Amino acid sequence: QVQLVESGGGLVQTGGSVSLSCVAFGRTIENYAMAWFRQGPGKEREFVAAINWSGANTYYAESMKGRSTISRDNAKNTVYLHIHNLKSEDTATYYCARKYSSGDYYSPERYDYWGQGTQVTVSS
DSSP states (O other): OOEEEEEOOEEEETTOOEEEEEEEESSOOTTSOEEEEEEOTTSOOEEEEEEOTTSSOEEEOGGGTTTEEEEEEGGGTEEEEEEOSOOGGGOEEEEEEEEOSSSOSSOGGGEEEEOOOEEEEEEO
16 A cells, blocks of 8 residues: 655745645655646646656646646655646646556556645646
8 A cells, every 4th residue: 555645735836936845655666657646626626747757758738838847756756747837827726646557648547546646726
């Protein structure tokens, strides 16, 4: 059993930045790819970014390329997401998840464990 706990969300102004953390408890995540998804008000959950087990490969949604960075520290069992130049459409609950199946990184069905989420609200 793995418990994922996100933190770092909050109220941020447009153009600002936010750094999110996801700590895994119970079992190591070092052999698994990890990802961040988000769900905005009235929207479906969508892929944000993913990172392979070693951190050597990263993947981003088009809307996040160039203004977000996903990273991990396997020694700390932690995954990070930093987003800058925040926009109102970034307002969402952000979730981290552990990838358990092969295939693309974008589909939520490929992830088995999810955190409870951390809210990011971008205001102007």
